[in-house]
Amino acid sequence: MEEGEGIKVILLGEVGVGKTNLINVLFGMDFKENVASTSGADCFEGELKYQEKSYKYFLWDTAGQEIYRAINKIFIRDAKIAIIVYAIDNQHSFEEVDFWINYVKENKGEDKYLIALVANKSDLYEKQMVMDEEGQESAKKHGIDFLTTSAKTDAESFREFVNNLIIKYINLTEGKETNNDAKKDSIKINKGDKNDGQNKKKCC
Numbered sequence: 001m002e003e004g005e006g007i008k009v010i011l012l013g014e015v016g017v018g019k020t021n022l023i024n025v026l027f028g029m030d031f032k033e034n035v036a037s038t039s040g041a042d043c044f045e046g047e048l049k050y051q052e053k054s055y056k057y058f059l060w061d062t063a064g065q066e067i068y069r070a071i072n073k074i075f076i077r078d079a080k081i082a083i084i085v086y087a088i089d090n091q092h093s094f095e096e097v098d099f100w101i102n103y104v105k106e107n108k109g110e111d112k113y114l115i116a117l118v119a120n121k122s123d124l125y126e127k128q129m130v131m132d133e134e135g136q137e138s139a140k141k142h143g144i145d146f147l148t149t150s151a152k153t154d155a156e157s158f159r160e161f162v163n164n165l166i167i168k169y170i171n172l173t174e175g176k177e178t179n180n181d182a183k184k185d186s187i188k189i190n191k192g193d194k195n196d197g198q199n200k201k202k203c204c
């Protein structure tokens with residue numbers, strides 16, 4: 001992994017699970033009750049400092065295409081990290097997790113990449129249909145990392161999860177084991193000011 005080279009991260013999953021909001025809060029923008037569904041693909045750019053190097057990364061939102069499951073295969077092929085999202089109050093979104101994981105695997109080449117699973121909307125525990133254990137079990141089955149979070153109330157845990165995935169990917173490509181102590185000291189995320197959306201770019 002070369003310093004300066006961008007690491008592409010893609011969020012996948014059913015419509016309405018909170019992908020756009022997770023990306024928004026990751027970049028310091030406010031959680032929104034209503035997000036206009038856009039077409040095409042949105043991209044945010046961030047930077048992460050790790051072991052005195054600076055790594056650029058791009059977060060791709062699939063912006064409406066998930067309705068038709070017509071995610072541009074080029075996005076998937078180029079992504080180094082694919083985060084599959086479901087919502088704990090939406091059984092169907094969990095049932096489709098295997099579809100999305102297979103979709104990524106089918107469209108990847110030989111390159112090294114990571115897949116992770118995120119259970120969103122943990123604040124809606126009163127409407128919970130998918131238990132945490134089920135998510136954990138699925139992640140274990142696929143051998144991937146798992147996080148339960150809420151774009152609404154717990155942006156920090158998602159931010160930390162994404163940072164850790166990026167570091168894991170860097171270490172994977174450099175053939176190193178992840179060192180947890182080094183991790184804590186050196187992460188610095190570059191996020192946009194609240195609400196300004198300046199890090200949001202139409203295409204990276």
Ligand code: GDP
Pocket residue numbers: 014015016017018019020021022032033034035120121122123124149150151152153
């Ligand atoms: P996407 O279609 O996967 O991009 O989902 P959106 O980010 O557009 O969110 C769909 C709906 O779920 C919106 O009304 C959001 O406000 C809501 N939503 C997203 N994340 C959360 C969350 O963590 N908690 C709650 N309560 N609602 C959420």
Ligand code: MG
Pocket residue numbers: 019020021037061062063064
């Ligand atoms: Mg969206």
